[in-house]
Amino acid sequence: MKAFVVLMLLFFIPLSANAGVYKWVDANGQTHFGDRPPAKSASSEVAVKAASASVDAGARERHQKMTEFLEQQQEEREVRQAANAKAEEKAAKQAELCRKLRARLKDLASVSTFYNVNDQGERVFVSEAENTRIREDFREKVRSTCGND
Missing domain, CATH: 1.10.287 (Helix Hairpins)
Incomplete structure (x- = not known):
């Protein structure tokens, strides 16, 4: 059982490392970026490309x-x-x-x-x-x- 839990944690670690970047506009019209979408506003995920x-x-x-x-x-x-x-x-x-x-x-x-x-x-x-x-x-x-x- 412990091995299964450890295996599942190791499986989800890479997914959390690739967490997206979210973009939203607040009530004042200012654009914000964050690693979690806001609870009260609509947001869209932004694709981020790393420079070579x-x-x-x-x-x-x-x-x-x-x-x-x-x-x-x-x-x-x-x-x-x-x-x-x-x-x-x-x-x-x-x-x-x-x-x-x-x-x-x-x-x-x-x-x-x-x-x-x-x-x-x-x-x-x-x-x-x-x-x-x-x-x-x-x-x-x-x-x-x-x-x-």
């Missing part, structure tokens, strides 16, 4: 333009992401370079005197003024490369 979506060339053109726009936006997004990744990589290399330069500058502060090696392989110590100049030149290199932080 595949025929609309304008819709295809709009769809094509939208697709092209979205593809262009995706390409621009990928270019921006690549540029950001490159900038981040460059910033990371710069930070590593500055870390090494600052470590070297700290090491130079602990060295009491500098020397050069002559052609015979002997150490030739430089003057105190030259020591100061070497330290100051390196300090300036760190400042120009890494800033004052």
Whole structure:
């Protein structure tokens, strides 16, 4: 019995989906449309034809333009992401370079005197003024490369 009721409901569902559209004129002369006929007025059923979506060339053109726009936006997004990744990589290399330069500058502060090696392989110590100049030149290199932080 339950199967019969379910079967009958499934049979009538498509009929209710195709319910008609009714047209009537009220007492004031205004035309109305509805999915149910009015109780007090005479009405006539109107045949409604659905527009074919595949025929609309304008819709295809709009769809094509939208697709092209979205593809262009995706390409621009990928270019921006690549540029950001490159900038981040460059910033990371710069930070590593500055870390090494600052470590070297700290090491130079602990060295009491500098020397050069002559052609015979002997150490030739430089003057105190030259020591100061070497330290100051390196300090300036760190400042120009890494800033004052």
